[in-house]
Amino acid sequence: MSDWPDQIFEALQGADVRQIAYVPDAGHKRLIERARADSTIHAVSLTTEAEGPAVLAGAWLGGQRGALLMQSSGVGNCPNMLATTQTCRFPLLMLVTMRGEFGEFNPWQLSMGQAAGPMLEMMGTRTFRLDDAADAGPMTAAAAAMAFEGQMAVAVLIAQRLIGTKNFGK
Amino acid sequence: MTDRANSFEIRRREVAQRLLDDNPDALVIAGLGATVWDLTAAGDRHSTFPLWGAMGGAAAMGLGLALAQPEKRVIVVTGDGEQLMGLGALATVAVQRPANLAIVVFDNESYGETGMQATHTAAGVDLAGVARAAGFPTIVSANTNAELDDALQTVSSGKGPVFAWLKVRAEASPFALPPKDGAWLKDRFRRHLLGPAAVGEG
Numbered sequence: 001m002s003d004w005p006d007q008i009f010e011a012l013q014g015a016d017v018r019q020i021a022y023v024p025d026a027g028h029k030r031l032i033e034r035a036r037a038d039s040t041i042h043a044v045s046l047t048t049e050a051e052g053p054a055v056l057a058g059a060w061l062g063g064q065r066g067a068l069l070m071q072s073s074g075v076g077n078c079p080n081m082l083a084t085t086q087t088c089r090f091p092l093l094m095l096v097t098m099r100g101e102f103g104e105f106n107p108w109q110l111s112m113g114q115a116a117g118p119m120l121e122m123m124g125t126r127t128f129r130l131d132d133a134a135d136a137g138p139m140t141a142a143a144a145a146m147a148f149e150g151q152m153a154v155a156v157l158i159a160q161r162l163i164g165t166k167n168f169g170k
Numbered sequence: 171m172t173d174r175a176n177s178f179e180i181r182r183r184e185v186a187q188r189l190l191d192d193n194p195d196a197l198v199i200a201g202l203g204a205t206v207w208d209l210t211a212a213g214d215r216h217s218t219f220p221l222w223g224a225m226g227g228a229a230a231m232g233l234g235l236a237l238a239q240p241e242k243r244v245i246v247v248t249g250d251g252e253q254l255m256g257l258g259a260l261a262t263v264a265v266q267r268p269a270n271l272a273i274v275v276f277d278n279e280s281y282g283e284t285g286m287q288a289t290h291t292a293a294g295v296d297l298a299g300v301a302r303a304a305g306f307p308t309i310v311s312a313n314t315n316a317e318l319d320d321a322l323q324t325v326s327s328g329k330g331p332v333f334a335w336l337k338v339r340a341e342a343s344p345f346a347l348p349p350k351d352g353a354w355l356k357d358r359f360r361r362h363l364l365g366p367a368a369v370g371e372g
Contacts, residue, residue, distance in 0.1 A: 019237060042237045044266060046230075047258030054227030054259075055234035058199070061219055061356065062238025063364045084224040088352030151353075 004136035004162070005030035008095065011140035012067055015148065017093070019044060019059045019066035021052045027097030027163035028069045049074035053081035053153075057090045065148055067093045072100060072116035072157075073109065082123035085153050093147040094125070094155040095140070101160035117157055125153040133162055175279040175292065175340035179315055182276050182338040185322070186247065187212040189274065192326050193243060197235060197363065201228035201248025204282045204343070209247060211346035216362035219355060220348040226255030229273050233263050236271035236330075239363070243270055245325060250277040250291045257300055263331050264305035272325045272332035273301075278340040286340065301333035308332045 009031055012020070020035040021044040022028060035043040044055055049070045056066035075096060085092045099106070100113020117127050126146060130139050139156055147154040186208035190198075198218040200206045206220040221228060232246035253260075253275050263271065279292035291297060298311050308328045312321040318336070325334050349355055357369040366372040 019234060021234075042266070044233070044237070044262065047261055050226065051230040051256070051259050051262055054224060054230035055262075057224075057227075058231035058234025058236070059238045060234075061231075061359050061363070062197075062235040063360070063368065064234075064238035066234065081224055081227055084221070084227065084352070087223065088356045090356065 004133040007137035009034040015144035018064040022069035025071035025097045049077040073112045075116040086124035089151040091147045092153040098160045131159045178339040196243040199232045199246045201252040210348045229259040236268035246273045261304040271330045274334045298335040306333045311335045313337045
């Protein structure tokens with residue numbers, strides 16, 4: 001099942017996500033293309049992942065739902081903004097493509113890849129791990145429901161093994 | 171704090187009051203620190219979301235709000251230190267080009283909450299120049315009260331995204347603190363803008 005990014009995108013549409021903020025990752029290439037091609041969605045390219053929780057807090061204040069796409073290294077840019085997310089009980093749905101895992105070719109990714117999940121949890125984020133492509137749609141839908149109904153931060157951590165090393169262009 | 175900033179004639183509390191008086195229907199994000207106290211002193215409105223944290227995030231939050239509410243004027247009011255922490259967000263805003271968003275920086279060249287240490291603007295960093303280079307279509311600056319009228323008119327009705335850079339006197343004003351419960355402030359804002367159902371009422 002190789003169309004997991006499409007399954008995620010359709011789950012985001014099903015959850016009425018209207019703003020998709022992102023810092024690109026190879027694993028999110030398809031999802032970003034889908035978001036940018038959809039005229040009903042604001043695709044917001046960021047200079048740093050730290051802008052993401054702030055943009056999507058603003059979206060929620062204005063009555064729109066959003067999602068933040070990033071790779072695991074970007075999690076390290078976010079904690080102070082995640083503190084505001086938690087303090088204000090803003091909903092925040094994050095889709096994190098993992099680096100520093102199975103087949104990683106860049107050892108400089110190992111440290112943040114290992115820390116990303118615990119760091120998110122330390123900042124009050126519920127994390128789900130996506131290892132099986134067949135779970136992509138249902139897990140995204142469940143995470144979205146938890147984020148928007150529970151008014152909390154929820155992250156889906158997408159396993160590097162699922163993304164596939166062939167996507168890294170090396 | 172620099173002696174220079176100590177002599178700027180624009181008074182921040184007066185500007186905050188004029189911003190609220192001139193824009194009764196605007197949605198306002200107040201950046202961490204003295205700009206929150208300024209806007210609270212001007213009136214603790216339900217349509218203002220005051221930030222007790224998230225330093226560097228005010229402009230980005232204004233962007234998400236402006237995209238979600240394109241028919242409403244959205245005004246971010248923040249300080250030079252807060253905006254310096256989020257310079258990248260100015261590029262993100264300029265790329266999105268929300269026509270309804272204005273970012274107003276009260277620049278006293280100082281970190282006001284921590285002992286009035288100099289910010290980079292005291293050394294000459296040109297925030298309007300950063301906004302111009304990022305691609306903001308409308309940029310106004312005011313160093314004197316005489317320049318303020320035009321600047322505030324642009325904030326109210328200029329084609330956005332607007333960046334307004336106001337040099338304000340480095341002065342400590344009396345604290346005027348908004349409520350501190352972030353979840354409650356969020357729901358207060360949403361209830362005002364979106365109605366009771368948005369916060370589970372009715």
